[in-house]
Amino acid sequence: MVKVSGALEEIQSSAGATCRDILSRALSGKKFKEVVACKCDERMYDLDAELGNDCTVVDPVPLSSPDGLKVLRHSAAHIMAEAVKRLFPSAKVTIGPDIEHGFYYDFDYERPFTPEDLEKIEKVMAESIARNQPFERVIVSRQEARKIFYELNETYKLEILDELDEDRLSLYRHGDFVDLCRGPHVPSTSYIRAFKLTSVAGAYWRGDEKRRMLQRIYGTAFASEKELKKHLARLEEARKRDHRKLGVQLDLFSFSEEAGPGMPIFHPKGALIRTILEDFERKEHLRRGYQIVQGPQILRRELWEKSGHYENYRENMYFTQIDEQVYGIKPMNCLSHMLVYKSRLRSYRDLPLRYFELGKVHRHEKSGVLHGLLRVREFTQDDAHILCRPDQLQDEIIGVVKFVQDVMDLFGFDYQVEVSTRPEKSIGSGDAWDKATQALSRALDALNLSYGICPGEGAFYGPKIDIKLRDALDRQWQCATVQCDFTLPERFDLYYTGEDGRKYRPVMLHRVILGAIERFLGVLIEHYGGAFPTWLAPVQARIMNITHVQEEYAERCAAALREKGIRVDVDARNEKLGYKVREAQLEKIPFILVAGDQELEQSGLNVRLRGGRNLGLLSIQEVVDLIFQDMDEPFKKGGMSYRYLY
């Protein structure tokens, strides 16, 4: 007997029965039509796969489920490959997986594909879908597979074959296209009801920049035309939240070809926002037992040699020479923090020492990776180095992660946590790595955070925790990070005197909370869609008069609010109220305060919130209280507080 999820009765299964047999009996015709594959014990199978004897519960995989979409998109990738081979027979196929919002397939072809090629490919795909060709799974021996792909001159497939361990391999065939593939696939091509090819891009074979560059075609597919349209509309919406666009619209920052790529220029409003963020950070770090330090912007080359940066990081560094002496412009802040530690003898009683610096760093990033504020060449890190005794490491990591948690809650971010373990090229003893890695994951466990593991992704000097945020287009960006370091204390010969009077090596953590202020601000702009919470809004309130009669009153009100520390301006232009309101809305100012005759008479202001809600006439004091209350609101959850006058 087999149980089918979502069906009432158990189904009698016989030897050789396929998923299709079981599911078609268990589900209504309408429901069954939507099923593209089936799942048993978390493994997906083709609808026409035979059901193993040990399978007792079968989950149908409907088209529009996450798993169904994966199957659908992967199948669409095969259909795209078929179309490409038909149009460009000498193109060689490589791999074509489904990805988060669609699929891609990489081809090796003598010339790059053009947008016009994409249209042609789409057309041929539509034909293939209209023919409703079945996807057929064929199991062959390694020998047979080699023969097939050798005859097709699919050299990349032969390379993949050589790396597989299995003796029996599965191929999928539809029409005259065959591909080495694990599956599963939709039963036939007409299951692809809505698809679109979105872009072409170069991609290295096997992701290795030393190997050949292939042509990658991206596309997406959905269970219905409606869902595809919805997806494209969502993308369109997301583009409106793009911080590069909002940065111009809200006059926050710019880039100048004359200044140089990756060098952000902050305009008054953008600079104000980052100043508020930075002040908040200074205050919050002091509250959490950090000490603010500050080092020089350029340091002698010899020091970078000592730290290992000159050997390992030189290509990313800027240098300058003065009087025969080469200086490196700092790409990281750790060096001067080491020097602060070394400036006197340290006792075990002094530890932990937490040195914090809003340090501006320069890194020569490759030109192709620059991306608005999210990837720049000059940026400011909210950087700290914690030096502690080994027995303090665990608590220190917990403290940092808790800090990250509080701050992410303050902004309302969803974030992803990853622990990266020892890479192949690394230094330090296995024991030290194990202990540090354990300390990291234990800290996350202690705070009930779920996390992924990235094996071998750690820094060469130690394991790390990365916290990643998503931008408007769902791309992930690393912001906070906690990294253990076994080398710098060694290289700088840091030590402290223990209880027994002997020398001991302190343990060191590098950590950032926001990461880079520039990147964080970029993500923040997209997160809020430019509508900053009141505590961060560069202009918190705008007072507007209706006719020139109230102009002086409006100015008087503004002075009163400014006196309380509220960032307010006055729009006294000779324009209609509707016009001024519209502009303030577009500037996403949290409070619109109207001063008309009534307000003048009653010594108050009429309050309209950013969302459009109108609170009516309030006294000046009530307006002040309202704005303060709104500024404090986000801090309540994390037990933090912040109020600053500008």
Added chain:
RNA sequence: GCCGGGAUAGCUCAGCUGGCAGAGCAGCUGAUUCGUAAUCAGCAGGUCGUGGGUUCAAAUCCCAUUCCCGGCUCCA
């Protein structure tokens, strides 16, 4: 760094196979004094990213270059 695409007024964009560089918004001036997302009129604004070439003639075609965009690699 690599592959592809792009750059026209402050912003958003039109300008077809080479033939006088345009619109809306913003700006300035004037009129209008108005109650919650755009009042009307006029004016001004461009080395068509930069450099070279082809041509009687280049925003348009070719080459180089800078920067931007989408990916790859890398990373806060």
